Amino acid sequence: MSGGTGTKKLMWRWRSNPLRRHDDIVEAWIVLAVWAVILVGGTLAGLVTAHAADEVFDQQREERYAVKAEVVTGAPAAVTTAGTTNRRALAQVHWTTPDGATQTGKTLVPAGQKAGTEVEVWLNGQGDLATEPPSPTEASVEAGVLGTAAALALAGTVFGAGALARWRLDRRRFDRWGREWDLVGPEWGHKTS
Missing domain, CATH: 2.40.50 (OB fold (Dihydrolipoamide Acetyltransferase, E2P))
Structure with a gap:
């Protein structure tokens, strides 16, 4: 499989296509939003948490x-x-x-x-x-662990919300297919000639 074919398969929801449904576009935006929030929000959450933990540990070392x-x-x-x-x-x-x-x-x-x-x-x-109070090295390690945990917690929450939204889209598509089949299915039993 060439690199161009793989990219086409990954990006099919974004390309113009007569079979593409509105739900496919919505799902593509959901996936994009989820990954953007995981990457940017997870990084920010991790950095902010690690910085806050470092400040708390510094304060403990100063006052104790x-x-x-x-x-x-x-x-x-x-x-x-x-x-x-x-x-x-x-x-x-x-x-x-x-x-x-x-x-x-x-x-x-x-x-x-x-x-x-x-x-x-x-x-x-x-x-x-x-x-x-923790030593500077212990504080750095603990701040890193807390920052990583915050980033993973945000990523897990966002990923779960995205999965729930995609599940709801799938349910809506299945319901729509079911209603369409109820209309078309009985017609297949009739002879046309």
Whole structure:
């Protein structure tokens, strides 16, 4: 098959043809619109989501800070489940704020820590316990994953909407063919001579 023949087959809905129906033109526009939105909209959704995630991670790295804390209650030992080992456990800790007040709270610490052990914990801008912010590399990877997920979600939604619109066109064509057959079909049983 030559390249020109393949292109003709792909573009048949756009060419002038006495057998082309209005629904064929509508379907061609639907397919074009779906792919345009997937390509342009998916790219934009991915880029905007990745940029927003990067900003959030940058803000977390700017406002969160590490302080030394003391484990109040011992942390359970590492637990292995389904082939993975959880190397962090929830424990109660206390720390001193910059203004000299002592705070107590629960956070994840390395598994197996005994009471009295000094650990590093992370606080947010309000001085509350928070998770460690992602490193720039981790943030870039996570932003990329979130951007890709947003692009795929948009693409899936648009593709599904396009498939639904094409299905409705097919149903309309089948109904129209059925009505036409009901009119023409009985005439085929009569002899013409």
